[in-house]
Amino acid sequence: MPTNIPTDLLRAFVTVIDLGGYTRAAEALGRTQPAISQKLRRLEAIIGQPLLLAEAGQIRLTDAARTLDTLARQMLRINDDIAASFADERLSGWLRVGVPTDFSNAFMLQAIADFAAAHRGVRIEVSSRASRDLRTALAAEELDMIFAIAPEDGMPWLVQSFRVTPFWAISAAVQLDPAAPVPLLRHPDPCEYADRMRSALRDAGRPWRTLLVCNDVEGLVAAVRAGLGVTALTPATLAAGLRRADVGDGLPPLAPLRIGLFYKHARLSRAGHGLAQSLLARLI
Amino acid sequence: MPTNIPTDLLRAFVTVIDLGGYTRAAEALGRTQPAISQKLRRLEAIIGQPLLLAEAGQIRLTDAARTLDTLARQMLRINDDIAASFADERLSGWLRVGVPTDFSNAFMLQAIADFAAAHRGVRIEVSSRASRDLRTALAAEELDMIFAIAPEDGMPWLVQSFRVTPFWAISAAVQLDPAAPVPLLRHPDPCEYADRMRSALRDAGRPWRTLLVCNDVEGLVAAVRAGLGVTALTPATLAAGLRRADVGDGLPPLAPLRIGLFYKHARLSRAGHGLAQSLLARLI
DNA sequence: ATCATTGCATAATGGATTCTTATGCCATGC
């Protein structure tokens, strides 16, 4: 007989974190402040460890709380999926979505566009920046929902993550000279893909030369297609005229990275949950 | 303010399905039969639709119930993950795990072996069969937990699924003759990979010839390495001496398939949940 | 330094929820 963790306790937990206080969480959830206090206490009793430390007007998370935070958000996402599956209401609202520059590709935009087409009442504003800027923007509530690279050691507001393995892309018409340094085309630093290309080459003892630094993926793809050099792409960004390159071309495999969906449950509208569900269904 | 779906209602729901009756579910959950009845009624009130129809000693699921079943199991899996995260107990027991023949590769076995090494009290018996046989075995409770190909139209006991995109593998030393029929190495029918290879070739108007039919992946890989022909592999099964082949080699892309983890919540021990969690963390 | 303010904890009460016991109903099978 497994332990059932009441959903409303988890909801209270993440709401307190999202809104930074018991009193504000109580307002948002339509309860009084002592009710939230008791919910947190009951949750701590179930978990068997303290979770939130009230400290100088700030909420501090224990280690257990950080672990629970990620899992609780996953569980609430499914809860909201269930609710949405049977609600059958017209979604509407205004959503500010952030995607990393190196992932703002046709695939993601297509998925968002499809959702927007299916829910005409939802206005979506997509903003494309570096992952770390996206996380700052989510914290500051300038964005409602972001996809960003997820640090392996965890980070607040992570709802779901999935692995993406980048690979080398080269023009279909070109063979790499194994004697010459690898001609690298990449995004400007800081960039997870650039990091992975360099560390893979470094580990393999293969020299390289950066030939082009370009902000958007389309530019890199065009340059690769023109035969200028190689870059790291993902299955979603591999375009016509390009092929994967691998050990056969003298290029070492690239380490996988982890993309995460982040949002604050207490801040996201039903339309936001709908979009999250729709995107994750296509991504996983 | 979103709807919180009480975890215990979902637990009752899947337990009734898993054990095929209210009375048996009541025993398993340590409640009386009317308590389970009422839980189900409350869940139906939240969902807004009838879920289970008692019919001739059998439980029949409505369409809504089938939808809910998958999501409820996902939510309970996370619930049990949370419980396991803070329980910190020695796992022990006996687990019968099923993996599809075309997925019983080193990667999966390694992951299972790692878990077994970390939890010495758990004895694991891995059984490798065709996906459809695995599902029958799960239904008959000859297996506790299976990975199997998930039909797109849903199927009972699906807890989590993820996409796998197969690709063509060819010996690194060989070029395919574009004029000749594609030399196919494959598993015996029924096989999802074989289906995908044939339908991709058929759609592309490319003729093929089956050169070898072999039950296990290792045999196919050896044959591909020897230069006999091509087969469909996944990232986890791609071995040394092999390379991906793609449109550049005259081979059309293969359709992705969906692998699912299936188990009956009411039947799976804590050790089983631990293994599920451990495997999914490495797969997603 | 003092006092008001903000924010969480705690106690006690009332109400709502949910379990149990008791019982009824409807199949199926002998």
Added chain:
DNA sequence: GCATGGCATAAGAATCCATTATGCAATGAT
């Protein structure tokens, strides 16, 4: 025709949970 197994329903009892009222600690302003 009657017993049996299995779910539904009703009513009482126990539990759970939210509220009001109040206390306490920390912060910040005068």
